[in-house]
Amino acid sequence: MTLPFQTFAADLAYRDLPPPLLDILRRSFLDTMGVAAVASTSDMAHIAVRGAAAMFGITNAGASRVLMDGRSLSPAGAAMAGAFTVDAVDAHDTTSPCKGHAGSGVFPALMAMADASDKPLNGMDFAVHLAIGYEISYRSGLAQHATCPDYHTSGAWTAVGIAAAAARVLGLTPEQIRHAAGIGEYHGPRSQMMRCIDHPTMVRDGVGWGAPSGITAAYLAREGFTGAPALTCEEAPEFWADLGQGWRTVEDTSYKPYPCCRWAHPSIDSVAHLMSAHDLSHQEIARVEIKTFHNATRLAGHRPATPDEFAYSIAFPVATMIVRGQIGVHELAPETLSDPDILRVSDVVELIDDDHFTRISQGKRWAQVTIHTKDGRRFEDVPRTPKGDSDAPLSDNEISEKFHLFADPVLGAPRAAEIETLATEFDSLNASDFSRLLDLCLTSP
Known part of the structure; x- marks a missing residue:
């Protein structure tokens, strides 16, 4: 019998969390804080914090410090503010199936909820909350992509x-949890991802509105607002069907070695391999062909003018x-966008919309790269999926x-x-030590 999601969310205990899930949550904690640190220096983060401060001051729900801002x-x-901050550098954990x-x-x-809580939380409490957030998010995402015509x-x-x-x-x-989920789903941002692919701006992946929509839904449900x-x-x-027994969080979470859209990663992995294996210099490059799936070819980005355009490109990364x-960090600097050597190579990158890769890029992201040199040599790599996926994971x-x-x-x-x-x-920390971790993450650099 399928476990109702609201029962799962209400009753989940730390003892129910398997070791592989805890490993993922620990890795994601560290990975997300690294991205948040470097992203906190971005214009997008500064703008988002100012905007959130103008709209969402301290209320009787309590005070929460902004991630990496204070x-x-x-x-x-x-x-x-925190979600927009993390989303400002596209290097956070990902799920290809969703x-x-x-x-x-x-x-x-x-972290905002923990900071505002009247009752100090320990690490085990936070692990349970993360497990609920990840697992229900992933399953909701899979259901949405399977049943909605738009890519949200x-x-x-x-x-x-x-x-x-x-x-x-909130206990x-x-x-009430059932109604909170319904409110969050109804009012969550059904924003079109491909619009941001085609026209990259700071709207990014919609989490800047998804996060407060979810929190607002919980407080509304507490007061009796209905939405199921x-x-x-x-x-x-x-x-x-297997909620509480199988864990999509374990199966589907992957990590990004590069701060740009995941769709570009197999091509980046491939050129890194070819350049090293054949001892090539960028001065030798005459042309680069990238065969990949259809949506990825919309990540053109040969001459990005902003960090947002850099994030949603293939050719330039x-x-x-x-x-x-x-x-890395130095490549996120504004002056990288005008580097003449990078621009020259980017201009000779050709993106090829490949029907076969489009068909097989379901839950995976495929690309194949061929490099042509000025002296007529040709180096073709094998088709690749991104490093960091579960079949090629990043090590600790x-x-x-x-x-x-970062x-x-x-x-x-x-x-x-x-x-x-x-x-x-983090999941082994007592309330005092977990509070210390929050302090380290929720104060300005």
């Missing part, structure tokens, strides 16, 4: 998971890897290196090291 807003305001991201909304929202942003389905998890933080009943059913939770039973050999060391690459220049090595120590064991 100013206090309402829980919904802190969730909005074609989106959960952690960029779930972490800021639940992650904010549309993370609003549902965040609503259920926030309702659990609501199963029926959440259709993605109750009218697509095939995605919920591929050229950056060819020229620089990495896509690689997650750690990525975290420090966090150390912003936070300083000592603070970053303390965050790493606590985040990678």
Whole structure:
């Protein structure tokens, strides 16, 4: 018998969380905080914090500090600012089956709820809330993509998971949790992802509105506001049949080595391999052919003018890897967008809409790269899916290196090291130590 999602959210206990799930939550904690650190320096984050402060001041729901900023807003305001901040650098955890991201909304929202809570939370409490947020978000996302004609942003389905998890933080009943999910789903942003692919701006993946929509839904449900059913939770039973037994969070979460759209990653992996294997220099490159699936070819981006256009491109990040050999913090600097060597290579990248890759890119993202040199040589790589997926996972060391690459220049090595120590064991922390971890993550650099 299928476990009702509201019963799952109300009754889930730390003892129910299997070790592989806890491993994912710890990795995502560290990974998300590294992205949040570097993203907190972006114009998008600064604008989002100012906007949230103008709309969502402290209320009787309590005060929550904004992630990597420190100013206090309402829980919904802190969730909005924090989610927009994480989403400002497209390097957070991802789920290919849902074609989106959960952690960029779930972490800021639940950290805001924890910060505003009258009862200090310990790490086990927070692990339960994260598990609810991730698992319900993923399943809602799968149901939505299977039943809706449009490709909606992650904010549309993370609003549902965040609503259920926030309702659990508030101690609501199963029926109230059911209504919270329905409210979150109904009012969550049904924003069209391909619009941002075609016209990249700061709207990004919709989590900046999905996170506060979910939190607001929980508070409304507490006061008696009704909104059930959440259709993605109750009218697509095939995605919920093993809830509480199987864990989509374990199966579907992957990590991104590069700060740009996941659809570009197999091509970036491929050129990194070809350049190294054949000892090529960017001066030798005459042309780069990328065969990939249809939607990825809409990530053109040969000459991005903004960080948003960089995030939703293939040609320019591929050229950056060819020229620089990495896509790290320095490559996020504005001057990278005018690098003449990168621009030259980017201009000779050809994107090929391949029917075969479009057919097989269901739950996976495929690409094949061929490099042509000025002296007539041709180097063709095998078809690839992105590094970081479950079949080619990043190691703990690689997650750690990525975290420090992003966090150390912003936070300083000592603070970053303390965050790493606590985040990678957060579920074992008592209330005092977990409060310390929140302090480290919720104050300005």
